[in-house]
Amino acid sequence: MTTNLQDRGAWGSRFGFIMAAAGSAIGLGNIWRFPYVTGQNGGAIFVLFYLFFILLIGLPVMIGEFSIGRFSRKNPVGAFKLIAPRSGWKYLGLLGILTGISILSFYAVIAGYTVGYIFKAVRGDFAQLGSAEAASSAYEAFSASPELSIGLLFAFLAITGFIVIRGVRGGIEKMAKLLMPILFLLLIILAIRSVTLEGAGKGLEFYLKPDFSKVTSSSILTALGQALFSLSLGMGTMITYGSYLSKNEDIGKSAIIVCFFDTLVAILAGFVILPALFALGADPEAGPRLIFVVIPSLLNNMPGGAVFGIGFFTLLSIAALTSTVSLLEVPVAYFVDEWKWNRKKSVIISIGITFMLGIPSALAGGAVGFLTSLPKLGIDFLSFMSIVFNDFSLSIGACMVALFAAYRWGIKNTVGEIEREGVKFTYKAIWTFLIRFITPILIAAVFIQVIYQTFFS
Ligand code: PHE
Numbered sequence: 001m002t003t004n005l006q007d008r009g010a011w012g013s014r015f016g017f018i019m020a021a022a023g024s025a026i027g028l029g030n031i032w033r034f035p036y037v038t039g040q041n042g043g044a045i046f047v048l049f050y051l052f053f054i055l056l057i058g059l060p061v062m063i064g065e066f067s068i069g070r071f072s073r074k075n076p077v078g079a080f081k082l083i084a085p086r087s088g089w090k091y092l093g094l095l096g097i098l099t100g101i102s103i104l105s106f107y108a109v110i111a112g113y114t115v116g117y118i119f120k121a122v123r124g125d126f127a128q129l130g131s132a133e134a135a136s137s138a139y140e141a142f143s144a145s146p147e148l149s150i151g152l153l154f155a156f157l158a159i160t161g162f163i164v165i166r167g168v169r170g171g172i173e174k175m176a177k178l179l180m181p182i183l184f185l186l187l188i189i190l191a192i193r194s195v196t197l198e199g200a201g202k203g204l205e206f207y208l209k210p211d212f213s214k215v216t217s218s219s220i221l222t223a224l225g226q227a228l229f230s231l232s233l234g235m236g237t238m239i240t241y242g243s244y245l246s247k248n249e250d251i252g253k254s255a256i257i258v259c260f261f262d263t264l265v266a267i268l269a270g271f272v273i274l275p276a277l278f279a280l281g282a283d284p285e286a287g288p289r290l291i292f293v294v295i296p297s298l299l300n301n302m303p304g305g306a307v308f309g310i311g312f313f314t315l316l317s318i319a320a321l322t323s324t325v326s327l328l329e330v331p332v333a334y335f336v337d338e339w340k341w342n343r344k345k346s347v348i349i350s351i352g353i354t355f356m357l358g359i360p361s362a363l364a365g366g367a368v369g370f371l372t373s374l375p376k377l378g379i380d381f382l383s384f385m386s387i388v389f390n391d392f393s394l395s396i397g398a399c400m401v402a403l404f405a406a407y408r409w410g411i412k413n414t415v416g417e418i419e420r421e422g423v424k425f426t427y428k429a430i431w432t433f434l435i436r437f438i439t440p441i442l443i444a445a446v447f448i449q450v451i452y453q454t455f456f457s
Contacts, residue, residue, distance in 0.1 A: 002141035014249055019177045020322070021232075021258045024452055026180065026267045027323030028110055029230040030266040031187075031289050035273035035436060037226050039284035042214025043206040047270070049215075049223035057224065058231045058372045060434040061398045062255040063237055064405035064414060069242025070251070071417040075333035076236030079243070083409050090401045093334075099393045101350065105358035107327065108160070109384040110182055110288065111320035111364075112152025114313050116142060117292065121299075121309035132282035136361050139292045143365030153362045154355060160324040161351045164332055165344050176397035181324075183315040184265065189273040190295075190312065193302050196281075198426065203278030207270055217453035224446050227392030229263055234394030235275075237326050248421040252431070272298075288383060328354075349451070361385055399443040406436045 038046050072079035077093030081224060084090075120126065120142070120153040129135040143149060194200060228234045242251075273291060276298040277284060295312060299305035317350070328350060335346035364381035365372040379387075405414045411432050418425045 002455055015250065016177060017241070017245055018254055019180060020326075021238065021254065021259050023180055023319070023322030024232045024237055024241060024326030025230065025258055025262040025323075026265050027319045028107060028114075028182075029226070030262065031269040031319065032110055032288070033292075034230065035270055035277075036287055036290040037222055038206060038207070038270055038274065039212070039277065039290060041171065041216075041219035041222055042211060042286065043274070043284075044208050044210040045111065045212060046223055047207065047267075048210055049220055050266075053227035053442075054222050054259060055230070056434060057398060057402075057439050058227050058233060060431055061124055061228075061233050061432060062259060063191055063252055063418070064234070064401050064435060065233060065238035066242035066245065066251045066255060067399070067414050067417045068409070069239035070245045070247070070249075072239075073243045073411075075337045076239045076330065077334055078191070079236075079239055080336045080404070083413075086403075087407065089233070089404065092107070092397065092404070093236060095393065096234075096397060097331050097334050099235040099397065100237070100327050101354050102230075102385060102393075103391045104157075104160075104324060104327040105354045106361040106382045107320070107407050108156045108324055108354070109149060109153050109361045109365075109382060110359055110433060111317060111324060112149065112316045113143065113365075114155045114320060115225075116148060116152050116315060117128060117296075118310060118313040120296075121306060121313055124306060125165065126296040126305060126309050130278045130300040131295055135293040135296045136282075136286070136289065138296070139289050142292075143289070144367050146363055146367040149362035149365055151198050151375055152177050152357060152449055153358050153443060154257040156324065157355055157358070160321060160328050161347045163325050164328050165347050167343065171333050179315065179318045184268075185317055186308070186311055187265065187268045187272060189285075189347050190298070190308065191268055192271050193275075194276040194298060197276055197279035197298075199279040199281075199302065200275035201278075202239050203275035206278065207274040208282070216437055217450050220426055221395070221450050223390050224395055224443065225387075228394040228398050229390040230266055231257045231259060232323070232326060236391060236397075238328050240330050241326065243333070246279050248423065250423050250424050252427055288380075297327070325348075325421035337364050378419075395443055395446065397442050402439040402443070406440070411436070 020286060053092065068079050068083070074082060075093070076096040077090050080089035080093045123186070125138065129138055195204065202452045232238060245251075273277055273294050274284075275293050277290070280294065280297050282290075282297075295308065299309045302308060323402075329410070331350040332343065332346040335341045336343060341349075360371050361382040366372050374381060374384055375378070415425060415428055415432070
């Protein structure tokens with residue numbers, strides 16, 4: 001039992017916690033996924049839905065997750081078992097563990113690609129990628145190589161595992177503190193370059209001027225999934241991170257800070273990618289390959305582009321790493337708490353499962369035809385995983401967390417945890433109203449309209 005307590009760890013400081021939670025939130029979701037789903041789903045109108053869901057669903061659920069985690073000091077399964085013993089709620093925790101491993105399995109594939117692109121930048125490959133077509137075929141050649149994709153997947157998971165073995169404080173926290181601010185600065189520079197390109201205006205209009213005729217039921221679900229994915233909600237990451245939080249931290253304030261920066265980085269990434277995309281004449285619906293097409297050609301048009309390229313893909317890899325670390329931390333905390341394994345064993349086994357599960361996603365970039373375009377569905381395996389686990393699983397998870405906090409654990413207990421040690425919960429009334437009525441109903445409404453659209457119209 002004592003070893004177990006030692007193995008759990010805790011954050012070193014308030015700032016360290018916020019940076020780690022922000023590090024979890026900020027990652028490929030903001031910089032790789034947000035621009036391409038915005039491109040695929042009609043631009044500004046999608047962004048509006050996304051912002052709306054961050055405020056009415058993301059923020060309230062994050063406060064709920066932090067509070068559940070800190071109260072229970074446990075992984076998601078342990079937390080639900082503690083608060084609601086002998087009930088079905090533990091399966092919600094298990095869904096979180098499964099979702100964590102599944103998201104990690106394809107997330108690490110893309111993270112591996114970003115590492116591959118550091119090498120491409122160092123080699124000076126971007127000098128030949130001045131047009132969107134050239135960048136696109138270079139990406140295809142790269143992602144179609146099974147050795148590269150699988151090798152990079154493995155390497156990325158191994159680094160993630162190494163950091164998680166070192167534990168909460170030494171590994172995750174130190175790295176996040178140092179590097180997140182630099183990434184932010186670099187994005188600002190790239191955004192300035194992008195919006196000043198000739199022909200960027202069309203992209204800005206696409207990004208900022210909502211076209212209501214482009215709303216579809218699947219784009220609404222994608223916006224919800226994107227909001228939750230980006231904030232690392234709906235699978236217990238923030239329950240786990242909250243479990244390392246000390247009792248006198250201000251949960252409400254921390255959640256607001258994390259949501260704010262996460263959203264800011266996504267919006268900023270949109271300003272980097274979308275204007276450049278139109279200026280370069282790339283396809284807004286290019287999907288997962290979008291940043292790998294736009295960034296090299298954007299840099300090609302920029303003085304000092306090679307250096308920025310190395311910087312960009314290095315920092316993006318690190319942003320991805322602070323997220324993969326948080327994804328892996330969920331199953332690891334589960335094995336440490338519930339199965340009484342030590343950290344090392346928990347990490348090695350979790351990574352092993354994730355790697356196997358990641359192989360089909362690694363082969364979905366052109367290496368295996370069947371996985372690159374799944375029969376009947378027409379999409380690649382990686383995108384399929386992302387739809388199932390981001391859009392569906394996280395939405396279900398977030399809805400259940402809201403219901404749990406509002407009705408099972410109850411407002412009184414959740415607020416009691418937040419206000420422990422005399423911290424004032426400024427937005428208590430609004431939060432209570434949202435988590436009781438708005439958050440779960442809104443998620444249910446999104447699902448109902450998707451089901452309706454799919455089967456009855
Ligand atoms: N939020 C991370 C990102 O945007 C991804 C993530 C999802 C991390 C869920 C943890 C849990 O990149």
